[in-house]
Amino acid sequence: MSLKSKITQNRPLLKKLTIVAWVFFILGVIGLPTYIWAVSSNMNNWFGELPSYSQLENPDLNLTxxxxxxxxxxxxxxxxxDNRNPVTYDQLGDNLVNALTAAEDFRFERHSGIDLPSMFRVAFGVLTFNRKGGGSTISQQLAKQLFSTRVITEDKKGKLEGRNKYLDELIYKTKEWVLSVRLERSYTKQEIMAMYYNTVEFGNNAFGIKSAAKTYFNKLPSALTVSEAAVLAGMQKGVTTYRPDINPNASKRRRNVVMNQMVKYDFLSQEAYDTLKVPDIELSLKQQDQxxxxxxxxxxxxxxxxxxxxxxxxxxxxxxxxxxxxxxxxxxxxxxxQATDSAMSKLQALFDKKLTEEDRSLWIDSKGRPIRDFLEDKVLSKSSAYRNLVKQYGEDSDSVDYYMNKPKNLTVFSWQGEIDTVMSTVDSVKYYKQFLQxxxxxxxxxxxxxxxxxxxxxxxxxxxxxxxxxxRQPGSLFKPFVYATAVEQGYSPCYVFKDEAVSIDIPDQDEPWSPQNAEGRFSGKEMTLKQAMANSVNSITARVMDIVKPEKVVDMTKRLGIKSRIPPYYSIALGTExxxxxxxxxxxxxxxxxxxxxxxxxxxxxxxxxxxxxxxxxxxxxxxxxxxxxxxxxxxxxxxxxxxxxxxxxxxxxxxxxxxxxxxxxxxxxxxxxxxxxxxxxxxxxxxxxxxxxxxxxxxxxxxxxxxxxxxxxxxxxxxxxxxxxxxxxxxxxxxxxxxxADLNREIDCQKFADIVSPSDSTIIYDDEIYQPK
Missing domain, CATH: 3.40.710.10 (DD-peptidase/beta-lactamase superfamily)
Known part of the structure; x- marks a missing residue:
C-alpha cells in the first residue's frame, strides 16, 4: 500500500489526534491561565476570596x-x-534549614514557589495509582498555614466550594499555587524559611520553632544538633504521630528518615548518619506554661x-x-x-509542731480558743467544689455531703515535694488551709x-x-505614719514620753480609748519617740496620735501613697485598717x-x-x-x-x-x-x-x-x-x-539633745496652740 493510501486511510485518526492536541493546547495555553486567573481574582465569587497583598505582607499570626x-x-x-515566638533566619541555624530542605523541598532554592517536577511526579502517581510523596513546596505549605486555605468560612466561601471534594481539592491546590508564587515575589527565600518555622505547630502548646526548641530540648533553635533538628523538622509530616514525648519510636524512625534525606542531598555525611541514627532521642521536656x-x-x-x-x-x-x-x-x-522558700518551710514546720503539741483547732480566736464550725461555715461553704455540688444536687441534698467526703486520689503540695495521696475534698481543703502564706x-x-x-x-x-x-492589717508597720505626722509638726525624735496606761476621750464615743501594749503591761519607763517607735510601744503611739489627730495621719498616708481606705479613727495608729x-x-x-x-x-x-x-x-x-x-x-x-x-x-x-x-x-x-x-x-x-x-x-x-x-x-x-x-x-x-x-533643722542625736521635753511637766507648741498633755 502506497504512502498516500496509508495517509488517506488514517486520516480520521489524525484528525482526532489533531483535535485532542488543539484541545490540550487551548486548555494549557489559554484555559489553564484563564482558570488560575479566575481563581486568583475570585471571578463571580465562584472560588472564594484570597488574601490581599497587604495581608500577604503582614500575615495575621497569633504571636506570643x-x-x-x-x-x-x-x-x-x-x-x-498560640505559644509562638518568631525568630529570624539567622537565628535558625544550618541544621534546621538543611533538615527541612532535605525532608520537604530539596529544590527549595531553585523554584519560584511551584516545583513542576514534583507536580508531574504526583500527577503520574495518581494516574497510575502509585502515589509516593507530596508535591507541595515549603512555600505552598507556608501559604496553607498562613491563610488557612482549606478552612471554609461562610463569609469567604465561594459558590463552587463545598459541593464536591475533588473540585474542592483542585481549588485549594490552585489557591496554594497562587499564594506560594505571590509569597516568593514578596519575600526572600530566607524570609520564607523563617516564616515557615515560625508558623507551624509542634504539639505541647508549642507554636513556632523557638517554642518547640525550648519545649522539647530546652535550647535556642540555633543550638539544636543535627539529630534534634531532624526530630523537629520530621514532625511536620504528622505532629501527633511523630511527637517524641508520646511516640518516641515513631519519632526516632522519622528522624532517621530525615537524616537519610540529608545524606542523599549532601547535607550530612554517611559516616555521621551511621553514628547519629543509633541513639534514642534525648528530650529535655519543658512544658511552657505559667x-x-x-x-x-x-x-x-x-x-x-x-x-x-x-x-x-x-x-x-x-x-x-x-x-x-x-x-x-x-x-x-x-x-x-529562695529566701521565701527557706524561711517559710522552717516556719511551717514550727507551726505544724505547735499545732500537734497543743492539740488544738486550726481556727482560734485572739485568746486561743477554738472557733466552732469555722470549717463548715466559713471555709467549705465558700469553696468552688461545694458551690458546684450545691448547684448540681441542691443545698439540702445528702449527695453534697457524700461527694465532699468521698476519698479520691490527689497530688498535694508539701515543703518536701509533691505527695500522691488519698483525700476527700473536705480533708484537702483543711490540709491546704493549714499552710502559712x-x-x-x-x-x-x-x-x-x-x-x-x-x-x-x-x-x-x-x-x-x-x-x-x-x-491585711499592718499592725505596728503603720506607726511610722503617726510619728512622721508628729515630726512634720515639729516634734523631735528625742522627745521623751512615759510608757504608762493612757485613756483618751474620743468625741461621740461612750468609752475612752485605752490601748494595751503587746506584752499586756506598761513598763513605766521614759523613752524617746524613736525608742518608742523602735519597740512598738502602743501607749506612747496613742499619746502621739492624740497630739497630731487622726485626720492629719490619714492625710499623711494619702501623701505617702496608701490608696486603701483609712478612716480617721484613733485606732488606726495601731494598724487596724x-x-x-x-x-x-x-x-x-x-x-x-x-x-x-x-x-x-x-x-x-x-x-x-x-x-x-x-x-x-x-x-x-x-x-x-x-x-x-x-x-x-x-x-x-x-x-x-x-x-x-x-x-x-x-x-x-x-x-x-x-x-x-x-x-x-x-x-x-x-x-x-x-x-x-x-x-x-x-x-x-x-x-x-x-x-x-x-x-x-x-x-x-x-x-x-x-x-x-x-x-x-x-x-x-x-x-x-x-x-x-x-x-x-x-x-x-x-x-x-x-x-x-546639709541644713537639717533639728537635732536627732538624743545624747546631744539638750532641751528634752517631758510631757509630764512641760507644754508643747503644736500648730500655734498650747497643747497641755493629759
Missing part, C-alpha cells in the same frame, strides 16, 4: 507577647493564644494589668507579639524566691522600679497574690527617697513586633514630705535595728556591722493583736524590701503572740534576701549611708 527582666532574660513562656519558671505570681498579676493596658493602646496582648520590658531583676527575683516585694526607692515580687509560697497550688490583692504590701513598699520608699513618693511600677517600656516603642510612661511621683522629715524618719527607723524589734537584721544576718564595711538600714516590724499577720520592712539608700506572713484566714495563727510576731515570721525572708543581694557583686547594690540634708 514576651516579658523580659531588666537584665535581659525572658520571664516565662509569655502570653499567648506554673513553671521564675516570678510566676508577678507574671500573672502583670498579665491582668497588661491585658487592659494593651487594649487601651489598641493591641492584643495574646496575639500581637509585643515585647514587654520589666524592672524585675532576675538575680534579685531568684534570691527573693507569704508575700514579698523589693523596689528601688529612688526610681520606684520593682525588682522582686513573690506573691505566695507556690503558684501551682496557691494562686492568690499576697502582694497587691486584697490587704487593711493595706497592701505594694502600698506600704511605696510609702516606706518615700522615706528613703528624700520625701518624694514614687508609685512602684514594673513596666519600663513596651515594643511592638517591629521594635517600635508603644509605651514608655514615666513613673508617677510627688512630694509627700520634706527632705528633713524623711531623714528624721530614717533615723528613727534605724533605731529599730539598733535597739528595737529589728535587731536580728544585725545580730542574725550581719547586715549593718559587716566585717569590712558598715551599712545604714531602717526597719520596722508589724504584728496584729492575735499575731495573724506578721510584717517586716527594711529600708536602705538603694533598696526597700518588705514581707508579710499569715494564714489565708485570720483565724489561722500561732497561739502565742511571741511565735507569730513579724520579727520571727517575716523578718527572716527580708534578712535572707538582703544577705544574698549584698553578696552578689554583679547586682551593684552595696552597703551605704543615707544622705543627710
Amino acid at each position: 507577647s514576651t516579658l523580659y527582666t531588666s537584665d535581659g532574660l525572658q520571664l516565662g513562656s509569655g502570653y499567648f493564644r 506554673n513553671t519558671g521564675l516570678a510566676q505570681y508577678f507574671r500573672e498579676v502583670a498579665r491582668v494589668d497588661l491585658r487592659e493596658l494593651c487594649k487601651e493602646l489598641g493591641y492584643d496582648l495574646y496575639a500581637d507579639g509585643l515585647k514587654i520590658f520589666t524592672t524585675i531583676d532576675s538575680r534579685m527575683q531568684t534570691y527573693a524566691e 507569704s508575700g514579698f516585694l523589693a523596689s528601688d526607692p529612688k526610681t520606684g522600679a520593682i525588682k522582686a515580687w513573690v506573691g505566695g509560697i507556690n503558684f501551682n497550688y496557691f494562686k492568690y497574690d499576697h502582694v497587691r490583692s486584697g490587704g 487593711n493595706a497592701t504590701l505594694h502600698e506600704l513598699i511605696g510609702a516606706y520608699g518615700a522615706f528613703a527617697n528624700k520625701g518624694v513618693h514614687i508609685e512602684p511600677y514594673y513596666v519600663s517600656r513596651i515594643e511592638d513586633r517591629f521594635g517600635n516603642v508603644i509605651y514608655n510612661e514615666p513613673p508617677r511621683k510627688s512630694r509627700a514630705i520634706s527632705e528633713d522629715v524623711a531623714y528624721v524618719m530614717l533615723n528613727m527607723l534605724q533605731e529599730t535595728v539598733k535597739s528595737g524589734s529589728g535587731r536580728g537584721l544585725n545580730y542574725t544576718y550581719q547586715l549593718v556591722d559587716g566585717k569590712q564595711e558598715k551599712n545604714e538600714i531602717g526597719a520596722k516590724t508589724g504584728t496584729t493583736q492575735n499575731a495573724s499577720d506578721g510584717w517586716f520592712m527594711a529600708v536602705t539608700k538603694d533598696l526597700v524590701a518588705g514581707a508579710w506572713v499569715g494564714g489565708d484566714d485570720r483565724a489561722i495563727h500561732f497561739s502565742s503572740w511571741i511565735d507569730g510576731q513579724g520579727a520571727r515570721t517575716a523578718m527572716p525572708i527580708v534578712g535572707l534576701f538582703m544577705q544574698k543581694v549584698y553578696a552578689d557583686s554583679t547586682i551593684g547594690i552595696e552597703r551605704s549611708f543615707f544622705d543627710r540634708p
